[in-house]
Every structure is written in C-alpha cells, then in structure tokens.
Amino acid sequence: MIRSQLRRQPLYTQIKTLLSQRIGEGAWQPNEMLPSEWELAEELGVSQGTVRKALTEMVTEGMLYRQQGKGTFVADVMGDWAGPGMVPAGLFRSRLELPAAELLGCSRVNAPDELAEALGLKRGAALVRVRQLWRLQAEALAVDDAYLPAERIEGLDAKLVRQSGGSVYNALHRHYAVRPVLVQEQLRAVPLPREEGVLLGVAEGVPVLSITRLTASLQGEPVEWRQRYCLTRTMAYVPDHGRVA
Amino acid sequence: MIRSQLRRQPLYTQIKTLLSQRIGEGAWQPNEMLPSEWELAEELGVSQGTVRKALTEMVTEGMLYRQQGKGTFVADVMGDWAGPGMVPAGLFRSRLELPAAELLGCSRVNAPDELAEALGLKRGAALVRVRQLWRLQAEALAVDDAYLPAERIEGLDAKLVRQSGGSVYNALHRHYAVRPVLVQEQLRAVPLPREEGVLLGVAEGVPVLSITRLTASLQGEPVEWRQRYCLTRTMAYVPDHGRVA
DNA sequence: GAGTGGTCTAGACCACTTA
C-alpha cells in the first residue's frame, strides 16, 4: 500500500496516516512501544530516515512520545480537561495545576439546533450528556457538560465512564475506538447561569469563563461538543500557546 | 564558532541560536530572504541536511517561513493582537477575524509591585504605558494597556508607535532591536472596570475576558506586560491550540 | 535553465537504556 505508483503524498505522510489508522484500530495501546524505526522501515520498504521523519511529526502532534534508548510509544488519550491547566492569577512563572474531575451524571437529551449543527446531526437527534465537576484542591473550579451523539456511542452511561476513570475521552477510546482530537476551543466571559451556580456553590451572575469545545475523531467526524463554565477568581486559564518560552 | 570541540549542543541547535542572534541584530529584515540552505551549509561548514533541520524548527517556531522554489524568509514580528483572532460565538468552522488597533496614547507611570515583579524591575520603576483600542468592523471590541520598562526603551512615545503602524511590537523591533516572544497568556472572566467601560462604550460590570500577557526578548528578558479587556458578547476568543484540525 | 526548497536513501557514529 505504501509506495503507490502515482503518489501524490510524500512517503512520510503516508506512513503517518497508516500508523494513525493502526493506532485508531487499537493495534497498540497507549504507552505501548511501537516497533523500532528500523523494523518499521523494513516492513514498509522505506529508509529509516523516512520513518523517523513520520514519527517525529507524530511526536510533535502529541500522538506519540519517545524515550531515548528505549523506544517510541503511543501517547495517552487527551485528558478531559484538555488544556495545560490553571495558574494563580498574575503569577507568570508558577507551576501549572490540573484540576481533577468528578462525574456528576449522564442523561439523554435531544440536540438543540446549534448543537446538532456543530455535530453534523439532524435537528433533535438524541445526545448523551455527561456532566463533570472539576476541583482544584477540593475547591470547585468548573462544571462541564459534554454532549455526544447517542447513535455513535450506544451504551455510554455513568457506569462506563466511571470504569474509564471518570474520563469521557478514555471511555471513547476504550469502548468505541475513538481517539478524540481537538477541533477548536472558543472562550468567552459570561454571567454564571443559575444551574451551574448551584453546582459550583457560587452566586448566579458572577463573571465566569465559558469554554466551548468541539472534538472530532481522527477521521474528522465530530464526536463531542462541550460547554465549560470555569471560575477565575483566583486562578487563571492558560491557553496552550504553541511554543512558549 | 560552530563546531566547538566540546559541543554539548547538537549542531542544528547551535545553528538555530546563531541565526536567531543574527536576526535579532537585524542582519536580515522581516520578509528578507536568507541565504540558501547550501550557502549556509558551506558558510557554517556543515551539511545541507543539518542546516535544513535547523531552519525547519525555526519555521515551526514562527521565526521563519519558507516558499518552495523561492527561498527562506524572516517572518514578521508578532502582531500586537498576538492571538489567532476572534470567531462568531458558537460557529466552529468559520473564518478567524483579526481586529484592528487604534492608538489611544502613551504615558509614563510607576510600576505597581505586581508588575515590577513580573517584569523583573525594582518597585516603582518607571514604565511607559501604551493604550490601544481594538475594533472589529468599526465596533469597539477590546482595550489594551501595554507596560514597558522605560529604561529599556528610552524615547518610546505615541509618535514613534504611530510611525510603526500603531504596533508596539513593531516599534520594539525597528527602534530597539527587540523581537518580542510570548512568555505566557492568562485568561480570566472579570467585571468590566469603569474606565475601560467608558472607552468601549459599554456599561461597567459586564463580564469581559481579561487577558494578561507577559512578553520577553529572544534572550528571555521581560519586555512587556499587557492587560486586555475583551468583549465577548457576539464573538469568541480562539486560543492558538498548538495543532488543531 | 538555473536556483530554490522538498523528499528520500544509505551509511556512519553517538548517547542512552537495559540486561
């Protein structure tokens, strides 16, 4: 398959695609070691340098990681928080902290128009809603609502998410062979809605960070729309700015 | 200089450092073409492949850009907006829009403690404050206050910023040989302060996105602390999430 | 056609990990 006569794509791109597919199919689990660069080169009939270029790009994309002297490994699925984390407001050189998730529950809802549109579904399609509460050192920090097309993830419920360590993305990977990738995140400042105020133990209407996220499969098919309300009274959200010093 | 006997750094890393320095010194202006990979290889006494690896990394870091068949060029200095842009709230596949800056004025202030700390200055050090208003299709969207150490940028004033197209970063580059790089951006949701409310023509207290940014020189020396208040009633802020689909 | 970046190969040697 590699080495097609009329190749439009460079070899290393084809290799990336092939390996991504295999990983998506579960050929190697997260943190499992890939064959060595030389083995892959031989199997695919290309030089080691070409395999290396493909792997290097997949490493920078976060799909793989390398350990010198040991091997190349499949990276963990993206965490549900999906960002680098939070930092004490105003302190630029301090350590990033990742909040911990608590599963509040799962329910079935019908897709509002805006959501159906974003997920590429029919109006009113059935969705599963997963609600999570995020805490930073016991203090409530944020609430998430993740919406997933029910058709695509038949059987996803609270029990299944709990089995996956409370992570929706982990459940998607382990039970539905979907490795979610981030399509886009949108940030706004909005007044905290009543319902989320109750969950966070904070007065309705205070300014909160609204983070809306669309997630897709490796094949580009939308798999999740997520809405987060994040308190930023003492901690600030740090976006993952490509390269930072 | 390259090819030091006791080299701790790989050659391509040394080449990156060397070229960054030269660019910082203004050896090539933005959008000016570098010598070809072969010329650089000969000058530095390394192979073309090694030069290529150095250039490739500098391209992914945004310092250079390439055009096939033409050459490798120095990238423009980062724009004052510094992010990818804004997008209509809820629409994930729409075009990113960049607001335009309007210079409101320059003034001298003494550094509050928090700011002196972040910039690595003494308490109460003299700062230049540059205030900008951002518009998207004539509508006011955000206000910025950029604070720079007065000592390091003697003579920076409104006239000089205007000469640089209203861009602080452009002025830093053209008049003080500083190519600013982003250290970190912190996001919060806060009530719009009175003063900024007047500038934006919006009621005090509405939730706005607070974006605080620290910028440094290529050598890692802090050069700017910036505070932005951004309205997100209809448009959402899109962070530059490393790799996105 | 000359010059540039883009891909690919084959081979060498180094640095690190593990047994």
Added chain:
DNA sequence: AAGTGGTCTAGACCACTCG
C-alpha cells in the same frame, strides 16, 4: 553487549518559481 533513539553526512532526484 545489544537495542533503541539522536545526530550528521553525501548524494540523488523531484517540484516549484522566475527570468
């Protein structure tokens, strides 16, 4: 010592741009 990733070289050929 064997196996892995990490660096570097020399050379080939392709794809694109421009005069």
